[in-house]
Amino acid sequence: MDYSTRKIILIVTVIIVIITITVAVFLLIIPIQAGTVYRDVPIEHSGRTRTYNYFVPANLPASPVPLVFTIHGGGINADQQFGLTGTKAPYKILLDIAEQEKFIVVAPDGTENPSDPNPEKLYWNDCRADMTLVNKSVDDVGFIETLITLFLHNFNIDPNRIYATGISNGGGMSLRLAIDLSHKIAAVAILSQGNANNSVCTGPVNPIPVLLMSGTADELNQWDGGYSEIESARGSTKSIPDTVAFWVNQNGADTVPEVTEIPNGPYNDHGTTVTLYDYDNGIQGTEVLLYKVNGGGHLEPSLTEQYSDTAEAFLGNQNHDIETAKEVWKFFKKHALNGPVxxxxxxxxxxxxxxxxxxxxxxxxxxxxxxxxxxxxxxxxxxxxxxxxx
Structure with a gap:
């Protein structure tokens, strides 16, 4: 083979390799969602620099859109809530849903534990008076309310369709918003968290739709209430049944629920199952939903975002029969501030x-x-x- 022939073959080979690499790179850079994540946005509130992430879907419609707050649990942060750190994050699926359904998602950051400061491990000042992992003087309700005002000003947000959801301490913060901001929050979804036993909150002014999702084998925030078996500094909570009864009474909803057994999914989840209790016909169209995760631990159920064996060893079994983010949005989209949508x-x-x-x-x-x-x-x-x- 002469030099010219070898040169032609080499050139053709290089071209093929370049084309192959180009196609591969093109496929790799296709984002899961077409919208934009804005990360670590600073804002001053009550003499503190607070931060938050938010997601804006592509091609927002001209009509007003919903606003959803997704609030991280205690000891983590907004980056983890959005799935930006590489760890499993069932709530990040909310961004894909937001892209499809066209709503804006905000993940605010809590504040550091005053006795063990760590900017990666943040907490919320929820209703638990005996929770010592957070500075009790921090005005987290005011911070969230400031963000609501900011997004109402900067985007075409429907003021009647503002929602909050979170797990654990983030669920506790969502519960506090349901009480303190029931005139602005249309519905809340609470994971792995019950009402506070020793509460600094007095009770909601308005009826509000509430979704609760908790595992019967949760040892961090226990189904039967009381102090955590893992970390008593989190304070004491009421049992999940008592929490459900409180919100059913608050909303004037049916006391006898409609009960649905969720079909088992295709994945091994150590025998966990989900039973849905729907307490309907509340004041102004409110309802209370309880997803009882039988045998489930302190982890959000998910089909696609499955936690590691190590996480399950510490926090209990993760159910794989439902997708938490989808169930939360399905609930939210039914409710507006003054009634059903x-x-x-x-x-x-x-x-x-x-x-x-x-x-x-x-x-x-x-x-x-x-x-x-x-x-x-x-x-x-x-x-x-x-x-x-x-």
């Missing part, structure tokens, strides 16, 4: 489902219309729910 959803291209059409006005003596001028010709299914009791 009215929605017109295209199904299969030309079938419309109308849900909770009564919404904010009595159904008697009021003419309600559906804008279907832009909907293509086809079969339409209308579902009108009864007016919720007042």
């Amino acid at each position: 009215s929605s017109v959803t295209l199904i299969g291209g030309n079938i419309v489902s109308v849900e909770d059409f009564c919404l904010l006005a009595p159904c008697i003596g009021v003419t309600l219309t559906i804008p279907v001028a832009t909907v293509t010709t086809g079969i339409y299914v209308t579902r009108i729910w009864p007016r919720k009791k007042q």
